[in-house]
Amino acid sequence: METIDVGGARRVPWNKGKLSGQKLPLKLREIWAIRIRLQHAGSTRDLAMVNLAIESKLRACDLTRLRVSDVCHASHVAARATVMQQKTQRLVRFEITEQTRASVKAWIKASALASDDYLFPSRIYGSPHMSTRRYARLVHRRIRSIALGDSTYGTNTMRRTKASMLYRRTKNLRAVQLLPRHSTLESTVRYLGIEVDDALEMAEQTDV
Incomplete structure (x- = not known):
C-alpha cells in the first residue's frame, strides 16, 4: 500500500498493515464474556454501547450520533427505536431488549444526560459526540480483552452479530x-x- 502525498507531506493510510474486508461476527459466549468483563470493571458507558451496537445493527456513524431522545420516551428506555441512517437516508427500526434497556438507563442516569444530549458524548472539548475512530478503538479493546485477534474483528462485527446469530439459528x-x-x-x-x-x-x- 502506497503512502499519499498531500501538500508535500507524506501521509500513511490509516489502514496500512491492517486486514481489510468482511469482519467476523461474535458468538454468544464471546458477547457474554465481554459483558461480564465490562460489568466487573464498572464500565457503564461501554456496556451500554456494546449492547446497543449489537441490537441496533447500526453503522458506527449512526450509533455514535444517537441522542437520548432516539431511544427514550420521557424517562423510560423504549422497547423499540427508529432512526434515520446517514448513508442510505432510510429509516431503520430495531428492538431494545430488557437487558440493553437496563444498561442504557444506567448509563443515562450515571452521566446525567438530558433528552437532547448525545447518548455517547465526546470527552474531547469541541466534539459533541464520540467519534467513529474512538468507537473503533473501544471495540478493538473489548475484543482483545477476551483474547480474540482484533485484526479479524471490528465495528462491522457489532453490526453483523445479531443477524448472524439469527441466520445460524433459523x-x-x-x-x-x-x-x-x-x-x-x-x-x-x-x-x-x-x-x-x-x-x-x-x-x-x-x-x-
Whole structure:
C-alpha cells in the first residue's frame, strides 16, 4: 500500500498493515464474556454501547450520533427505536431488549444526560459526540480483552452479530434480510459472508 502525498507531506493510510474486508461476527459466549468483563470493571458507558451496537445493527456513524431522545420516551428506555441512517437516508427500526434497556438507563442516569444530549458524548472539548475512530478503538479493546485477534474483528462485527446469530439459528435469509433493511437478497448474502448458491437454495426452502 502506497503512502499519499498531500501538500508535500507524506501521509500513511490509516489502514496500512491492517486486514481489510468482511469482519467476523461474535458468538454468544464471546458477547457474554465481554459483558461480564465490562460489568466487573464498572464500565457503564461501554456496556451500554456494546449492547446497543449489537441490537441496533447500526453503522458506527449512526450509533455514535444517537441522542437520548432516539431511544427514550420521557424517562423510560423504549422497547423499540427508529432512526434515520446517514448513508442510505432510510429509516431503520430495531428492538431494545430488557437487558440493553437496563444498561442504557444506567448509563443515562450515571452521566446525567438530558433528552437532547448525545447518548455517547465526546470527552474531547469541541466534539459533541464520540467519534467513529474512538468507537473503533473501544471495540478493538473489548475484543482483545477476551483474547480474540482484533485484526479479524471490528465495528462491522457489532453490526453483523445479531443477524448472524439469527441466520445460524433459523437459516432463514428472508428474516435476516429485514434486520439491516437490505434491499436485495444478494446484499444480505455479502453481509453474512455465505455463498450465493447456498443462499438462494436456502431462500427457496424458507419461502412460504
